[in-house]
Amino acid sequence: MPDAILSTHEIDKSFGALRASESISLTLRANEIHAIIGPNGAGKSTLIAQICGSLRPNSGRVTFLGQDVTDLPTEARARMGLARTFQTSALAMDHTVLQNVLLGALGASARPWRFFAPITRDIALRDTAEAALRETGLQDLAARRTAELSHGQRRQLEVAVALTQAPRAFVMDEPMAGLGAEGSRRLTGFLDELRATAPILLVEHDMDAVFALADRISVLVYGRIIATGSVDDIRADPRVRDAYLGDGA
Amino acid sequence: MIREPYVNAALLAALLIVPGWAVWVDEPFTITLATRAVIFALAAVGLNIALGLGGLVSLGHAVFFGIGGYAMGVLASHAQSYTPLYDGAFTIEGTKSMPVIWLVAALASGLAAWLIGALSLRTSGVYFIMITLAFGQMAYFFAISWPAYGGEDGLSIYVRNGFPGLNTLDPIQFYGLCLGWLCLALWGYARLRRSPFGLALDAARQVPGRVRAVGLDPRRLQLVALVISGAVTGLAGALFADLNRFVSPSMLSWQMSGEIMVFVILGGVARLCGPVAGAVFYVLMEHWLGGISEYWQIYLGLVLLAVVLFGRGGLIGLICGRGRPDA
Numbered sequence: 001m002p003d004a005i006l007s008t009h010e011i012d013k014s015f016g017a018l019r020a021s022e023s024i025s026l027t028l029r030a031n032e033i034h035a036i037i038g039p040n041g042a043g044k045s046t047l048i049a050q051i052c053g054s055l056r057p058n059s060g061r062v063t064f065l066g067q068d069v070t071d072l073p074t075e076a077r078a079r080m081g082l083a084r085t086f087q088t089s090a091l092a093m094d095h096t097v098l099q100n101v102l103l104g105a106l107g108a109s110a111r112p113w114r115f116f117a118p119i120t121r122d123i124a125l126r127d128t129a130e131a132a133l134r135e136t137g138l139q140d141l142a143a144r145r146t147a148e149l150s151h152g153q154r155r156q157l158e159v160a161v162a163l164t165q166a167p168r169a170f171v172m173d174e175p176m177a178g179l180g181a182e183g184s185r186r187l188t189g190f191l192d193e194l195r196a197t198a199p200i201l202l203v204e205h206d207m208d209a210v211f212a213l214a215d216r217i218s219v220l221v222y223g224r225i226i227a228t229g230s231v232d233d234i235r236a237d238p239r240v241r242d243a244y245l246g247d248g249a
Numbered sequence: 250m251i252r253e254p255y256v257n258a259a260l261l262a263a264l265l266i267v268p269g270w271a272v273w274v275d276e277p278f279t280i281t282l283a284t285r286a287v288i289f290a291l292a293a294v295g296l297n298i299a300l301g302l303g304g305l306v307s308l309g310h311a312v313f314f315g316i317g318g319y320a321m322g323v324l325a326s327h328a329q330s331y332t333p334l335y336d337g338a339f340t341i342e343g344t345k346s347m348p349v350i351w352l353v354a355a356l357a358s359g360l361a362a363w364l365i366g367a368l369s370l371r372t373s374g375v376y377f378i379m380i381t382l383a384f385g386q387m388a389y390f391f392a393i394s395w396p397a398y399g400g401e402d403g404l405s406i407y408v409r410n411g412f413p414g415l416n417t418l419d420p421i422q423f424y425g426l427c428l429g430w431l432c433l434a435l436w437g438y439a440r441l442r443r444s445p446f447g448l449a450l451d452a453a454r455q456v457p458g459r460v461r462a463v464g465l466d467p468r469r470l471q472l473v474a475l476v477i478s479g480a481v482t483g484l485a486g487a488l489f490a491d492l493n494r495f496v497s498p499s500m501l502s503w504q505m506s507g508e509i510m511v512f513v514i515l516g517g518v519a520r521l522c523g524p525v526a527g528a529v530f531y532v533l534m535e536h537w538l539g540g541i542s543e544y545w546q547i548y549l550g551l552v553l554l555a556v557v558l559f560g561r562g563g564l565i566g567l568i569c570g571r572g573r574p575d576a
Contacts (some may be wrong), residue, residue: 078464107463118443
C-alpha cells in the first residue's frame with residue numbers, strides 16, 4: 001500500500017507460553033484515524049510497545065515512512081516523527097507545564113547538547129512549545145507545576161507534548177481514559193481535526209469516541225486481529241459482537 | 250523563611266569575609282580550614298550535578314577526587330625528582346604548573362567517569378550504587394598496591410605547585426584560587442540547570458520513558474552528566490592534594506565517597522549552594538567537635554539524622570523551605 005505511513009507486517013510476540021501478538025499486520029494511512037479495540041488483556045499495550053520501540057517483536061517487521069524501523073530504538077523512531085501519548089500520564093511532575101512541552105520540542109530539535117544558554121531563550125523551541133499549549137488550551141497554565149494539574153489537564157498536556165514533536169504519525173494509548181463525558185467529547189472534537197496534521201493510531205475503550213472518530217477499526221482479541229473494517233462493518237460483524245461488543249451494541 | 254538567593258549570597262559573603270578577617274588578625278589556620286571547606290564544596294558541587302540533577306546516586310565519587318589528587322601527585326613528583334613521566338618516542342615531563350595539573354586532573358577524571366558510567370549506567374537504583382562502589386574499591390586497592398607512587402604510604406610533594414603571577418605558598422592566595430574555582434563551578438551549575446541539557450537531564454531523572462518517547466536517550470544524557478560531574482570533582486581532588494602537599498589512597502576510599510555525599514545531602518540535594526553549606530558545616534563540626542572528642546562523628550551522625558528527618562531539603566531546605574527549587 002503506497003500511502004501507508006506506519007505499518008506492521010506479521011509481527012509475533014510471545015512471553016513464555018503466552019502469545020501476546022500473533023501475526024499482526026495493520027496499516028495506518030495518511031489522514032486517517034485507525035482505532036484498535038479489544039477487551040482487557042487482548043495485547044493492545046504489547047502491540048503499541050512494539051510499534052513505538054520499547055519491545056522487539058520475535059518476528060515480523062515494523063515500517064514507518066517507508067523505512068524498516070524494527071531494529072531502531074524508541075528514541076530514533078520518535079525523532080522520525082512517531083509521537084505517542086501514554087495510557088497513564090508520563091510527565092515530569094516537578095517541571096512546569098511549559099517545561100514539559102519544551103522537552104518535546106527539544107527532542108524534535110535533536111539538539112540537547114547545549115549546556116549554557118537558558119532553554120527559555122531559545123525562541124524556536126519556545127514558539128513550538130507555546131503553539132502546542134495554545135492548541136490544547138493550556139496556555140494559561142504554562143507556569144503551573146505539572147503535579148498540580150487535574151487529571152484532565154494532564155491528559156491534554158500528554159497530547160500537547162506529542163504536538164511539539166513535528167509528528168508524522170500519532171500513537172495514542174487510551175487518551176480518553178478517566179476524562180468523563182464532557183472531557184471525552186471535547187478531546188473527540190480535537191482529535192477529529194488533528195487527523196489532518198498526521199494520522200492517528202488510536203487505542204481506546206470509549207466506544208462512543210471510537211465510533212465517532214475512526215475511519216477504520218481493528219479488533220484485537222487474544223493477540224490476533226479478528227476483523228478490520230469501517231465502523232459499519234465492525235458493528236455488523238457477528239464475530240466482533242460475540243467476542244467483544246456484547247449484544248447491546 | 251528566607252529566600253534561597255539571599256542565603257546563597259550570605260554563604261558566599263562569609264567565604265569572602267572570614268578568611269579576609271583571618272589575614273587581618275594573622276590566623277593562617279582559619280584560612281587553611283576555609284580552604285579545606287571550599288575544596289570539599291567544589292567536589293560536592295561536582296557530585297550535585299550527577300546526584301541532584303541526574304538522580305544518579307554515585308558512591309564512587311572518591312575515584313574522581315582521588316584521580317585528581319594523583320594527577321597532581323604524579324606530575325609534581327616527576328617534576329621534583331627531574332625524571333620524565335614517559336621517555337620513549339617522545340618525552341613527557343612532570344610539571345609544577347597548576348593550570349596544566351588542573352587540565353590533566355579534569356581530563357583524567359572525566360575519562361574515568363566516562364568508562365565507569367558506560368558500564369554502570371546499564372543498571373539503576375541500588376545496583377548503580379553498588380557498581381560505583383565496586384569501581385571505587387578497585388581504584389583504592391590499585392593505588393595501595395602500586396609502589397611506583399608511594400603505594401599505601403602515599404606521595405609527598407615538598408613545595409606547593411605554582412600559578413603564574415601568584416605566590417601559592419601564601420595561604421590566602423591559594424585560598425583565592427580555590428574560591429575562584431568554586432564560584433566558577435556554581436555559576437556553571439546554575440547555567441547548566443536552566444540549559445536545554447539540564448532540562449532533558451532533569452526529565453530523564455523523573456520520567457525516562459517520556460524522554461525516550463520525545464527522541465532523546467536518557468542514558469547518554471546521564472553519561473554526559475557523570476563525565477562533567479567527575480571532571481569537577483577531579484579538579485577538587487587536585488586542589489585538595491595541593492592543599493595538603495600530599496596524596497594517598499585514602500582520597501580514593503569509599504569513606505571519602507560517603508563524605509562527599511554527606512556534604513550534598515547535609516546541605517541540600519539539587520540546591521545550588523547545598524554542597525557549599527554542607528561542606529562548610531562539616532568542616533566546622535570536624536573542627537569544633539573534633540576538639541571535644543576523638544569520636545566526633547557520633548555527633549555528626551546525630552546532626553545528619555536530624556537534618557534528613559526534619560529538613561528533607563537539607564540545611565538550605567531548613568532555612569528556605571521544603572520542596573525542590575524552581576529550576
